[in-house]
Amino acid sequence: MNKLELPLANKSLGQHFLKDQGVISRICSDFKGEAEAIVEIGPGPGILTESLATRAKEEGIPFFVIEKDDRFPDYLRQFIHEDQITMTDALAVNLSEWFKEKGIADKKIWLVSNLPYNISTPLLINFLQATEIKFMTLMFQKEVADKVFPFSTTRNFMGSLHALNQAYFDSALLIKVPPGAFVPAPKVDSAVLTMTRKEIPLVPMEEFHKLEKFLRLLFSQRRKQLGGMLKASFPIELIQQSFESINVPLTIRGEALTLDQVLNLYRMLKK
């Protein structure tokens, strides 16, 4: 059968279709021999899905996708079976329940996505909390990738997304991707991160929301001195004591903290 022509991209669903074979094969060959099940979010017309389906078959491992755009099942059925496709809003899915339904909750799940950029951060936050996901290969807009895992600067550059991600995953840059690798070309550069869940999280998963809330506060005004900013939320003596114990002045700005310092502050100031 001839492959169906690519449909028109729907910008409101963040659709930019990958066309660069080099990028496609780098993504699809990540975590070879380690993943026990594959999940793709936002397969679209199946550009990554085709290679992922071949790999899943070769390795004899289950493969499922979640897509929101009703136009795509016809395309996806060229590569996978109807039962492997869930048509819904990925943001609304309780992933742990869904993994159970699919019979893959006890497998080491590898999640792959060329993310819809408009919702990449809330999706990532959901992925971090689904502990069945052990590996991720995710395409982000470069600026967002850089916040998750700062790779384009050599100086320390702490932020809330970076700290949250590093508490649960070890990350690295897999590949930078120029706009020309997609149709239609986005206005921004992109980057793919490869991420492995830490065996022991730096902060227990039960405290995820508490940590997230604390980090939002800590990095809410990046340019402000932390001591002054935190005064509105914590007693000054506690702030002084905490900063002394991690050996930083009250005048420090959030972005200059190390991950250890951020997490120690969290442990001392959490409510």
Ligand SMILES: C[S@@+](CC[C@H](N)C(=O)[O-])C[C@H]1O[C@@H](n2cnc3c(N)ncnc32)[C@H](O)[C@@H]1O
């Ligand atoms: C950047 S495109 C990637 C398409 C294809 N995987 C590729 O690599 O070329 C993002 C995909 O996510 C889908 N998408 C957008 N919002 C979604 C949502 N809330 N839930 C599930 N899929 C969504 C889009 O329809 C689109 O197929």
